[in-house]
Amino acid sequence: MSSRLHDLVVDTLGRRVVQGELAEGTTMLAEELEREFGVSRSVVREAVRALQSLGLVESAKRVGIRVLPMARWNVFDASVIRWRLAADAHGVQLRSLTELRAAVEPAAAELAARFGPDGLAAELIAIAGRMRAVGRAGDLATFLDLDIRFHALVLAASGNEMFAKLEGVIAEVLRGRTEHGLMPDHPHEEALQLHVDVADAILGRRPDEAREAMDRIMRRTVDEVQSVWAGRPRVHLA
Structure with missing residues (x-):
């Protein structure tokens, strides 16, 4: 179940970023994502790590999860x-x-x-x-x-x-x-x-x-x- 939830969060957020629904510079909070997807903090954390590896977002302490510009994306993934x-x-x-x-x-x-x-x-x-x-x-x-x-x-x-x-x-x-x-x-x-x-x-x-x-x-x-x-x-x- 946790694997499916992880994939759901990654796929949903990834699509939002590349489609522009989450614009460059947008900041998200882990707590908000937990509530939206009904998942645990660990699922959100692993999903964010996956998106970070693709260059779509970065996580900053006391700031949140920030959407990165296309220049940072791994466009070959x-x-x-x-x-x-x-x-x-x-x-x-x-x-x-x-x-x-x-x-x-x-x-x-x-x-x-x-x-x-x-x-x-x-x-x-x-x-x-x-x-x-x-x-x-x-x-x-x-x-x-x-x-x-x-x-x-x-x-x-x-x-x-x-x-x-x-x-x-x-x-x-x-x-x-x-x-x-x-x-x-x-x-x-x-x-x-x-x-x-x-x-x-x-x-x-x-x-x-x-x-x-x-x-x-x-x-x-x-x-x-x-x-x-x-x-x-x-x-x-x-």
């Missing part, structure tokens, strides 16, 4: 990404994530073709084939699982541990596109083929082709969703 996507009516978070993918994933595909283990390359081929089958069938839930696995494997196959650690970030943006209705009912045939092309180029040790195919996937992605953030100002952190 999966929970922060999920909360921001849920509140992302104008696509600003989706734009940032899509641009991150477009910068990183083609480079990862090139490195995977140069240095990736043969076993991972063979698995990519198998996944790409399954993606084509379930995509044509309109099974978006299975397609999403396979898509997440495919892109995680490309990052891992690059041999760059920094790229590999972006697995959770990529997974959240792919889930977000599906959950917020930004995926077509049936993935486009070109997109399905491009995943096969990426896998084949990696297996065949053709780095330039792997980069180009992944870049085309990213450009298709931008074309499909950029209307969501059209005209929105960019985020400049001081």
Whole structure:
């Protein structure tokens, strides 16, 4: 029970912060949170520690729990990404994530073709084939699982541990596109083929082709969703 209550407090307060309901500089008191959520002081304390680790709040003696500016947030954390996507009516978070993918994933595909283990390359081929089958069938839930696995494997196959650690970030943006209705009912045939092309180029040790195919996937992605953030100002952190 205490674990569920802890998760409830963290999730509720985290969403309030990233959605702006709790603005930067807002101060909360532990006693108020205990009453609101009907939880013990220890639950509040642990929840605040979790939010502090994400850079969303800080706790100061005789002051309370203060909401921090976005410049302090851990914007790569999966929970922060999920909360921001849920509140992302104008696509600003989706734009940032899509641009991150477009910068990183083609480079990862090139490195995977140069240095990736043969076993991972063979698995990519198998996944790409399954993606084509379930995509044509309109099974978006299975397609999403396979898509997440495919892109995680490309990052891992690059041999760059920094790229590999972006697995959770990529997974959240792919889930977000599906959950917020930004995926077509049936993935486009070109997109399905491009995943096969990426896998084949990696297996065949053709780095330039792997980069180009992944870049085309990213450009298709931008074309499909950029209307969501059209005209929105960019985020400049001081």
